[in-house]
Amino acid sequence: MRGFAESVMQGPRTVAEQVANVLREAIANGTIKAGTPLRQDELAEQFGFSRMPIRDALRQLEAEGIVSIHPTKGAHVARMDSAEISEIYALRELLESEALRLSVPGLAGAKLEEAEQVLDQIDAERNVGRWGALNRAFHLALYHACGNRRLLGLIEAHHNAADRYVRILLSNLDYRNRSQTEHRDLLAACRRRDGDKAVSILMQHLREGSETLVNAIEGDGLSRKS
Amino acid sequence: MRGFAESVMQGPRTVAEQVANVLREAIANGTIKAGTPLRQDELAEQFGFSRMPIRDALRQLEAEGIVSIHPTKGAHVARMDSAEISEIYALRELLESEALRLSVPGLAGAKLEEAEQVLDQIDAERNVGRWGALNRAFHLALYHACGNRRLLGLIEAHHNAADRYVRILLSNLDYRNRSQTEHRDLLAACRRRDGDKAVSILMQHLREGSETLVNAIEGDGLSRKS
DNA sequence: GCATGGATATAAGTATGCCCGTATACGCGC
DNA sequence: GCGCGTATACGGGCATACTTATATCCATGC
Structure with a gap:
């Protein structure tokens, strides 16, 4: 049976969401600095998952304006002037x-x-x-x-x-x-x-x-x- | 050599973007009605691509608020009251x-x-x-x-x-x-x-x-x- | 010596297949 | 007859493998 916290608090149900949360926090607290390229396979290895959920997470963060994605060029932490x-x-x-x-x-x-x-x-x-x-x-x-x-x-x-x-x-x-x-x-x-x-x-x-x-x-x- | 239009007009460079554009238009003009479930493999077959770019497209449309995605339940055209x-x-x-x-x-x-x-x-x-x-x-x-x-x-x-x-x-x-x-x-x-x-x-x-x-x-x- | 073109390497995009979660329906027990 | 549990089917999430595009570097020609 699933724990009470997860079932009630609607915690992250997919790997992509967990990855997105960790990355968001890491970017917010400065662990990952602005402009840093976010390589899919690099992150995949660090998190211990494949690139697919990482891709999803990056798209989600892009929608939030935290990272920028250029097709075939990859993602990097959005710089703000x-x-x-x-x-x-x-x-x-x-x-x-x-x-x-x-x-x-x-x-x-x-x-x-x-x-x-x-x-x-x-x-x-x-x-x-x-x-x-x-x-x-x-x-x-x-x-x-x-x-x-x-x-x-x-x-x-x-x-x-x-x-x-x-x-x-x-x-x-x-x-x-x-x-x-x-x-x-x-x-x-x-x-x-x-x-x-x-x-x-x-x-x-x-x-x-x-x-x-x-x-x-x-x-x-x-x-x-x- | 790539055509002039694509290279200058910054047209959709990935399949996911093309799919997103087509779906957005189809939803906007009523071809796909509100509440319609958007099955990944169904769309994949219709477009002639695999499910991955369709997934990406759906995530993008979700970010725009046009479709809703529930983990493990799939995507459907967002209903608005x-x-x-x-x-x-x-x-x-x-x-x-x-x-x-x-x-x-x-x-x-x-x-x-x-x-x-x-x-x-x-x-x-x-x-x-x-x-x-x-x-x-x-x-x-x-x-x-x-x-x-x-x-x-x-x-x-x-x-x-x-x-x-x-x-x-x-x-x-x-x-x-x-x-x-x-x-x-x-x-x-x-x-x-x-x-x-x-x-x-x-x-x-x-x-x-x-x-x-x-x-x-x-x-x-x-x-x-x- | 510089510029241009091509080859190679790197990384993202895409395809396919498998696994797991959820839903629904059927059956069994109360 | 009704309710609960289990089984099966449907569909999405994740992994692995392959393709394609772009950037960089080197070689060659001017």
């Missing part, structure tokens, strides 16, 4: 402010509690790798009641695409403190059902993130195009 | 109004000419199957100067996802005439660089489309969930 980061953040502003605006009036108390607990977890969490996921969880909890599942999907996709860059932000203690302050302000505005205020805090929050990130990336050698 | 149509149109309003707002100030005269020519083509076109593509081309031409390629990509993706439903609209002569009137109003506003007016016309245009479509679908038996 600062212009693309700006694009992603511009879209996040657009999508998330709309989601928040729609969500605030119908936001259940339970979700607000959940969001607050996530913020406490962020403060307590010492493992850098978890911050990205917790950050995403906080934001999505607030948007949960927006009533448009497709919108939520888009938002999640953009979080995934930018994840490894967001982690650059969150590894900076100074930014992290500012971010948490804004998060708590945002949560408070949601509690007061003050949608307009919440949206303006969110916009400010995202704009700061975007600027900090663009500066960080243009300072490094990360801004080379693929 | 009226709620999902509403979601897509809500997103189109959000994404396209932003794109238009950004694009209008920088819209080159050439693009405006191009858009007008597309409108003339729509009036002249007698082949129903081409209307969807022309409709998309018109809209994208106006958004072209928005400066955010990722935004344009999202808009195109949503056009693709809703394509077969938009065609229901466009096959209605009455709606098509109204739509063309609005298109020309929209184009005129863009020519005057009146971004606010253009956006409000666009919102009205999309809202009408959404309402017409939801009514059409709820009238039919198409609204069953998958």
